[in-house]
Amino acid sequence: MRVDWLIRRAGLALATWFVALLISYVLFEYAPVNPINYIMTQLGLLGGSGTSPMLMSKGSFEYIEQWASAFMIHGNPVLGFAQYMVNTFKGNWGWSVVYGLPVLTLIARYLPWTLFIVVSANLISFFVGVYLGQYMAYHRGGLGDQAITQFITVKRSIPVYIYAALLIYFLGFEYHIFPTHGAYSGTPGFNLRFITSVLYHAALPIFTLAFASFGHWALSMRGNIISVLGEDYVTYAEARGLPSSWIQRRYVGRNALLPLYTGIIIALGTSFGGAVFVESVFSYPGVGALLSSSLGNGDWALGMGILLILILAVVLGMVIADLTYSLIDPRVRQG
Amino acid sequence: MEISYGRVEGILRGIGRTLRMIWSSKAARFGLLVLLFYILMAAIGPIILPLKPVIASSTNVFQPPRLWPPIYWFGTDNVGVPLTVDIVNGAPFVLEVSLLSALYTTVLGLLVGIVAGFKGGYADAALSFVSQVLMTIPSLLLVMIMATMIHTNNPFILSGILSITGWTGLALSVRSQILAMREYPYIEVSRVLGLSGSYILFKEITPKIMPYVWINFILNMEGAVYAAVGLYFLGLLPYQNYNWGALINQALSYGAYFGGRALLILVVPVVFVTLYMVALIELAYGIDEIINPRLRK
Numbered sequence: 001m002r003v004d005w006l007i008r009r010a011g012l013a014l015a016t017w018f019v020a021l022l023i024s025y026v027l028f029e030y031a032p033v034n035p036i037n038y039i040m041t042q043l044g045l046l047g048g049s050g051t052s053p054m055l056m057s058k059g060s061f062e063y064i065e066q067w068a069s070a071f072m073i074h075g076n077p078v079l080g081f082a083q084y085m086v087n088t089f090k091g092n093w094g095w096s097v098v099y100g101l102p103v104l105t106l107i108a109r110y111l112p113w114t115l116f117i118v119v120s121a122n123l124i125s126f127f128v129g130v131y132l133g134q135y136m137a138y139h140r141g142g143l144g145d146q147a148i149t150q151f152i153t154v155k156r157s158i159p160v161y162i163y164a165a166l167l168i169y170f171l172g173f174e175y176h177i178f179p180t181h182g183a184y185s186g187t188p189g190f191n192l193r194f195i196t197s198v199l200y201h202a203a204l205p206i207f208t209l210a211f212a213s214f215g216h217w218a219l220s221m222r223g224n225i226i227s228v229l230g231e232d233y234v235t236y237a238e239a240r241g242l243p244s245s246w247i248q249r250r251y252v253g254r255n256a257l258l259p260l261y262t263g264i265i266i267a268l269g270t271s272f273g274g275a276v277f278v279e280s281v282f283s284y285p286g287v288g289a290l291l292s293s294s295l296g297n298g299d300w301a302l303g304m305g306i307l308l309i310l311i312l313a314v315v316l317g318m319v320i321a322d323l324t325y326s327l328i329d330p331r332v333r334q335g
Numbered sequence: 336m337e338i339s340y341g342r343v344e345g346i347l348r349g350i351g352r353t354l355r356m357i358w359s360s361k362a363a364r365f366g367l368l369v370l371l372f373y374i375l376m377a378a379i380g381p382i383i384l385p386l387k388p389v390i391a392s393s394t395n396v397f398q399p400p401r402l403w404p405p406i407y408w409f410g411t412d413n414v415g416v417p418l419t420v421d422i423v424n425g426a427p428f429v430l431e432v433s434l435l436s437a438l439y440t441t442v443l444g445l446l447v448g449i450v451a452g453f454k455g456g457y458a459d460a461a462l463s464f465v466s467q468v469l470m471t472i473p474s475l476l477l478v479m480i481m482a483t484m485i486h487t488n489n490p491f492i493l494s495g496i497l498s499i500t501g502w503t504g505l506a507l508s509v510r511s512q513i514l515a516m517r518e519y520p521y522i523e524v525s526r527v528l529g530l531s532g533s534y535i536l537f538k539e540i541t542p543k544i545m546p547y548v549w550i551n552f553i554l555n556m557e558g559a560v561y562a563a564v565g566l567y568f569l570g571l572l573p574y575q576n577y578n579w580g581a582l583i584n585q586a587l588s589y590g591a592y593f594g595g596r597a598l599l600i601l602v603v604p605v606v607f608v609t610l611y612m613v614a615l616i617e618l619a620y621g622i623d624e625i626i627n628p629r630l631r632k
Binding site for chain 1: 464467468469474480481483564565569598613616620
């Protein structure tokens with residue numbers, strides 16, 4: 001295990017988390033739309049007309065204090081930021097003004113759905129991409145390879161929300177083949193009906209996310225295989241008369257796969273961005289749709305909390321990927 | 336500074352050569368022509384077809400396409416404005432934001448990459464670390480929050496927000512290319528000859544990485560359109576009915592109620608966004624094909 005490399009990666013993870021907190025603190029303190037002023041206006045405390053009924057029903061000053069306790073730190077910005085970090089660490093991420101609940105409670109309720117669709121979509125797109133890349137590399141220059149390459153080039157330039165919009169318009173609204181909102185129907189429970197309804201509702205969001213991202217894997221796998229095929233050990237394996245399927249799987253495939261492994265985490269981060277669009281379009285109850293609606297409603301604490309939790313997910317994923325990389329790449333183990 | 340006739344001629348010849356090279360690739364030719372069409376549309380379109388306030392009534396909303404006059408070719412939208420007028424007036428925003436963001440990210444990425452690669456030492460370590468940290472943060476999510484908080488339609492500011500993390504990829508690759516190039520024999524020769532650092536940088540190294548920088552520029556244009564139209568699609572920026580992203584969003588909410596009547600409001604902006612992005616990608620791919628001999632057929 002290369003210890004210095006791991007330490008550097010861990011340092012990068014910590015620094016990323018620190019920068020994320022810093023950005024969120026700076027935005028809270030110095031953004032033109034100051035969240036505290038915004039909420040005071042909504043409450044009618046600073047003048048202005050629009051008043052959220054939800055807040056009026058709860059309209060006690062204690063409630064605002066509770067809401068703002070994580071952020072309302074005046075005076076020295078350095079001390080303020082330190083206080084903010086401590087609050088975040090202790091689990092005080094502020095309150096949602098729209099739902100009237102702690103941000104972390106809401107995130108805990110919505111995050112599993114997002115992880116479900118994002119992780120399954122990435123697994124599907126990874127495997128489809130890898131197999132497609134293999135096919136393209138062994139048939140390179142052929143009609144299939146050229147057609148798929150051109151298809152992927154055009155496909156990757158189309159934004160994910162356009163796929164989502166077209167799919168829900170035609171398969172949802174026009175032909176009623178797939179559901180247009182929600183994550184399940186009926187009552188939750190561990191039975192076949194519930195599970196099929198969950199899969200049925202998740203089918204279009206997962207397909208959209210996977211369809212938008214598999215091309216990248218296919219093209220990188222194709223490139224990696226072609227460069228591995230030129231290695232001496234492949235020629236040697238061929239000269240020893242090993243069956244070609246054996247060489248393709250154990251010699252070429254495995255080595256071509258290694259560079260893709262660390263890319264999974266970056267892809268996960270991109271997918272979280274895509275999930276905001278996909279969940280909003282399909283009204284899927286994940287943090288992505290929650291982020292979009294919270295930003296639209298000026299629910300800054302919730303929006304920022306979701307940003308932080310997704311960055312945390314990416315950072316943790318990065319650490320896990322680094323730690324497990326030695327399992328698939330024996331070269332790192334001794335190093 | 337006086338510009339001599341010969342110099343102008345040299346620049347013109349250079350442009351001509353570049354255009355001929357782009358013309359030689361089918362993908363790049365397609366991308367360039369479509370891009371020109373969009374630039375024309377954004378430059379002249381709003382003058383010919385200005386946005387006029389209309390009185391919305393049930394008779395002129397969701398009109399099907401009509402052959403005459405030509406502005407009704409795509410029918411009318413949900414407030415009765417011909418869809419052609421919406422599309423044409425939404426075009427300048429898309430082009431401005433994509434060009435400006437690409438400009439910001441390219442200049443910043445090039446600057447950071449050159450400084451990190453050329454200076455080395457602590458500057459390199461610090462800049463690379465910052466680039467890597469920003470690269471790990473899912474940029475789209477950060478952009479969404481910042482754009483919503485700052486809440487502006489101004490393309491200059493919006494592009495600045497959109498390029499907040501976009502420059503990191505270019506910076507890191509320019510840095511590594513410069514690091515590799517510093518060891519090349521011809522650079523070593525220049526150093527031995529006593530040529531100044533800035534001469535080596537601008538005359539020997541920069542021209543070699545420029546094609547790559549241009550590809551990156553175009554890809555960043557594409558990324559900016561993705562994010563900017565997406566922000567309007569989610570309704571997070573000040574509402575403009577004629578924005579392409581807002582139109583797609585509108586189509587979905589009307590499609591849910593009225594079914595097929597909103598079809599054109601969905602399909603037409605989708606086609607325009609898609610064509611623009613495909614053109615950019617094909618242009619980048621074509622330039623890659625021209626400068627990378629391995630991709631040539």
